[in-house]
Amino acid sequence: MRIDTALNWAIKQLEGGESPSVDAKVLLAHVLNKTQTYLFTWPDKTISPIEQSQYEVAVKRRLSGEPVAYIIGQRDFWTLSLKTSPHTLIPRPDTEILVEQVLHWAHQRLKTAPDIPLDICDLGTGTGAIALAVASELKDSQVIGVDFLLEAVTLATSNAKSNAISNATFKQSDWFSDLGDMRFDVIVSNPPYIEDTSPYLAQGDVRFEPKSALISGQDGLDDIKYIIKHAPHYLKAQGLLAFEHGFDQASRIQALLLEAGFSDVKSVKDYGGNDRVTFGVISG
Template sequence: MRIDELLKGAIQRLYSISETAQLDAQLLLAHVLAVSTSYFYTWPEKEVSAADISRFNGLLERRESGEPVAYLLGQQSFWSLNLEVAPCTLIPRADTERLVEVALSVLDIGDVNRILDLGTGTGAIALSLASERPRSTVVGVDLVEESVALAKRNAIRNQLSNATFIQSSWFEALEGNLFDLIVSNPPYIDPDDEHLSQGDVRFEPKSALVADNHGMADIEYIIQVAPRFMKQGAYLMFEHGYDQAIAVQTCFVEAGFIAVESFQDLGGNDRVTIGRLK
């Protein structure tokens, strides 16, 4: 079967379950054929072998069941990086790049800083900051051992030597350490949120998504404990839900932080809130 015929059928199959059916189909076929998606526009008439069609159909079936494309490919682009992804942790999303942008805005490029990423997952945030601030050192922690191993592989994959990753339940393994900046994309979804049964998140670990107290429990804990691990004047910042900015700001103020401010994502939703230690 020709490439263009194969893609046309695949797009039709995915149309009802994905808003990006064409892109999904192209990415999956490019993965099978080990080519870039631009190849399809140059060689649409190329014949695809029976073995590759079989592999492609297998991936399409998994996508039809709702499995995220990133898990099917085993990788995801984030910031300037290409990251290995796995079902042990969340898939990095474009909204989280806003947290990276805000973090970089408080870090002068020539300064030597110590940065902590809590709940690092794939290492996306930590490695993005490490790549943009090479004189700084970044520590990423995660409760899940498999995620720590994944983040370490991503550091090697992206040739970044100024980021290290350790297993820790939040600050548990960090006694005696002080940081200039702490960032986190913690679990912040209400356990009763109906979106947990929809789309890609059905395949992602609930422990990385859900927090008690309407999604605020982990954010509240981090704000209370973080000052013990922050240098004077250091920043703490979170990614959070679109409707949680006021609650997060309140927690910061009640804990004595100053310069509390929220920033919007590309969709115009409050997505990142920061505070500075007096």
């Protein structure tokens, strides 16, 4: 079977999905271990029977709704290539906004004290996406990512190694439980924030992602409330706490931060125009 024939077949199979053409190309490039540019350049190249069989299996998995990132075991985020696992959430483009806000704040802080490296903690690190993106840009800072799942810690550690990032480490911890007396300039988190009755849980890629990384009580705020309550103990003076959250949760999270003694509380919109990131600085 030729490359162009294989792509046309897959697109037809995936018709009606979110992105049949994109998915078909990503999956075939993965099976062939080639770039998508190769597919465009050599459409008349023939794929082997084994490759055809592997491609058919991959397309069938996608047709069942399984996320492409789980099928190929990889997802690009920021400037990084990250291994993925069904144990963790798939990194999403909107999360890069959270990284951007942390980096903006960090660069402003470093202007006032350029010789003092920042200590940064990523709570619920998953693949390590946020921790590694921040560490890759703030090379003199020390970043620690924690997750209650050992599988996530192992995956994030592997991602640090494969991306040659040495200033990020990972450990198992249920939020703050194993951080001892550590203190941070920044605590950042993309925690679970979906209501346990949300119809969103039965849609698209989310159906295959771990519910423990998605659901957080009746209003979706259980984990965010917990983090806000305990974060002041782990933040240095004038330290930053920043969250990714649901599109309709910004005002409630702002109120929670203000009640807990945070100042300079702000929210930032995602690429779709929805409030997606909220942060504040601890007073004192």
